[in-house]
Amino acid sequence: MTEVNEPRRRFLIGATSFVAGAGVVGVATPFVQSWNPSAKAKSVGAPVQVDISKIDPGAMITVAWQGKPVWVVRRTAENLKNLALEEHSGELRDPDSDVNQQPDYARNAVRSIRDDIFVAVGICTHLGCVPNYEPDGRAEVKHALFFCPCHGSKFDLAGRVFKGVPAPTNLIIPPHQYLGNNVLEIGSDATTS
Known part of the structure; x- marks a missing residue:
């Protein structure tokens, strides 16, 4: 026997x-x-922070939030003047944004917290195409706007839809807030944080 x-x-x-x-x-x-x-x-679903200090007047950047394009436009003084024209309001389907597509703090004539910065979900409210930003406008509209190439819907620089186009409502304004003068946070605000 072997020993173990x-x-x-x-x-x-x-x-x-x-x-x-x-x-x-x-x-x-x-x-x-x-x-x-x-x-x-x-x-x-997380909030997105954007440095807006590098956006030139009249320029637009696009950021992704919740899988959607969100536009951030730095409006010029001329853009703001055109938005305030009385005859311009007559061209719009919902100039006062009666359909609730924006937070309460953006329920104003320019649909934003700051007059110079416009924030909107960049999806047409007709069939979900992504409109083009046209800073020089089009022949039938003499100022900057968003034009949907799919079916011809037009939105002004406050995201309000023009009359006589397929889009039924204004562009959606996402929740957003400023974390200082140059940092915009999309996806949260003082009421959702």
């Missing part, structure tokens, strides 16, 4: 158990991590 080497047996059992345990952890880790949402999925 107990210290060696314990070492081999321990080493085999350790290697097997490491293998189980190695296989299980990716599986368990797949249960957690990705950073991209987490950020889809």
